[in-house]
Amino acid sequence: MSVQTSNLAFFTKFIGAKGTRQRRILRDRLTMLAFVGPFLIGLLLFTYYPVIRGFYLSFFQARGTVTPTKFIGLENYQWLLSEKAFTDSLVTFVVYTLLITPATFALTLGLAVLVNNIRFGTPFFRTVFFLPTAVSFVIGSLIWKMSLFSGLPSSFVNQVLLFLGQPPVVWVSIKGLPYYWVVLVTIRLWLMTGGYFLILLAGLQDIPRELYEAAYVDGAVPGWSTFRHITLPLLSNVSISVLLLIVINAFQAFAEFYNILGGMGSIGLRQLVRPPLLYLYDIALGNSDYGRGSAGSFILMCLIVAFTLVQVRLFGLGRKHN
Numbered sequence: 001m002s003v004q005t006s007n008l009a010f011f012t013k014f015i016g017a018k019g020t021r022q023r024r025i026l027r028d029r030l031t032m033l034a035f036v037g038p039f040l041i042g043l044l045l046f047t048y049y050p051v052i053r054g055f056y057l058s059f060f061q062a063r064g065t066v067t068p069t070k071f072i073g074l075e076n077y078q079w080l081l082s083e084k085a086f087t088d089s090l091v092t093f094v095v096y097t098l099l100i101t102p103a104t105f106a107l108t109l110g111l112a113v114l115v116n117n118i119r120f121g122t123p124f125f126r127t128v129f130f131l132p133t134a135v136s137f138v139i140g141s142l143i144w145k146m147s148l149f150s151g152l153p154s155s156f157v158n159q160v161l162l163f164l165g166q167p168p169v170v171w172v173s174i175k176g177l178p179y180y181w182v183v184l185v186t187i188r189l190w191l192m193t194g195g196y197f198l199i200l201l202a203g204l205q206d207i208p209r210e211l212y213e214a215a216y217v218d219g220a221v222p223g224w225s226t227f228r229h230i231t232l233p234l235l236s237n238v239s240i241s242v243l244l245l246i247v248i249n250a251f252q253a254f255a256e257f258y259n260i261l262g263g264m265g266s267i268g269l270r271q272l273v274r275p276p277l278l279y280l281y282d283i284a285l286g287n288s289d290y291g292r293g294s295a296g297s298f299i300l301m302c303l304i305v306a307f308t309l310v311q312v313r314l315f316g317l318g319r320k321h322n
Contacts, residue, residue: 053066054294054297054298055294055298057290057291057294058076058077058291058294058295058297058298059071059072059073059074059076059291060072060291061075061291062289062290062291062294063287063288063289063290063291064288065290066290068291072291076291076292076294076295077295077298077299079292079295080292080295080296080299081299085279086276086279086296088272089274089275089276089278089279090276090303092273092274092275092276093250093251093253093275093276095181096181096184096185096250096253096275097247097250099181099185100185100188100189100246100250101243101246101247101250103185103189104188104189104192104193104196104246105196105239105242105243105246107189107193108193108196108197108200108242109200109239111129111193111197112197112200112201112203112204113204113227113231115129115197115201116201116204116205126198126201129193129194129197130194130195130197130198131194132190132191132193132194133191133192133194133195135191136255137187137191137254137255137256137259138255138259140187140190140191140256141187141255141256141258141259141260142259144183144186144187144256144260145172145183145259145260149171149172149182149183150171151168151169151170151171151172151173152168153168155168157169157171171183172260172261172269173269174269174272180260180261180269180273183260184256184257184260187256187260188253188256192246192249196242196245196246199238199241199242199245200235200238200239200242202238203235203237203238203239204231204235207230207231207234207235211230211234212226212230215229215230240311240312243311244308244311244312247307247311248304248308251275251276251277251300251303251304251307252277253275253277253278254275254277254278254281257270257273257274257275257278258278258281261273261274276296276300277300279296280293280296280297280300281293283296
């Protein structure tokens with residue numbers, strides 16, 4: 001009798017412990033869903049659904065409506081690829097990328113090396129260089145256009161030129177030299193440098209100091225020699241990642257072109273110098289042609305993916321560099 005009672009007590013205790021464990025697991029899962037659920041719903045509603053809907057629209061004639069009925073297959077894609085204005089926007093992107101990529105990388109790497117080598121004030125400089133990333137491209141573009149590079153003799157940059165004995169310049173104009181590239185490049189440098197700077201600074205701080213000390217013992221001179229043979233090779237993966245991010249962000253350039261060169265309906269310079277996103281914006285919202293606008297966005301997405309894969313393959317991102 002005592003044996004049966006003991007077995008019954010053990011079984012009851014086992015069932016109770018198992019039930020407590022299951023309730024704890026259920027509570028943990030519900031807690032996780034409570035935190036993740038809103039973000040997951042937002043991701044589905046505001047990211048994945050628009051992407052799927054846009055891909056659907058790209059195969060229809062959707063002019064002035066987002067509920068089309070006429071299926072036209074790949075006609076929107078064929079029209080865009082044969083449209084000169086779209087190919088010109090891709091040329092604009094290439095020119096912009098060739099200007100912005102080396103300038104951004106050189107500036108961010110130089111700042112990261114300088115801050116990494118100073119002995120005090122590192123948190124201050126990290127904060128100062130990162131702060132511009134909190135400014136929106138719209139606000140920054142308006143400051144650049146209306147204050148720094150307004151083209152008036154009273155603008156800041158023209159005042160500097162007058163102080164140096166040079167005549168003032170009309171920076172954003174269809175006539176004369178393409179000074180507008182200076183405006184477009186410098187605004188992105190100011191707004192985007194901080195983020196890349198922190199990435200490169202983290203990569204520099206991850207390099208063991210013992211390697212430099214060993215090089216000094218072997219007779220290496222601090223400066224270009226150690227930077228070339230130690231810093232750059234060990235920073236290669238981080239550098240490639242930063243270059244990749246710079247080019248992808250150049251693909252997505254929009255606000256500075258829109259606000260500096262003119263908004264919807266502007267003619268002249270804005271029509272000659274516009275990146276792919278601005279061209280697709282004009283097609284989709286300016287002409288209310290949502291089918292072609294959607295098709296163009298997926299062409300641009302394929303170009304970004306293809307370029308990313310080529311760059312990763314070319315530079316060997318993720319492989320160890322000796």
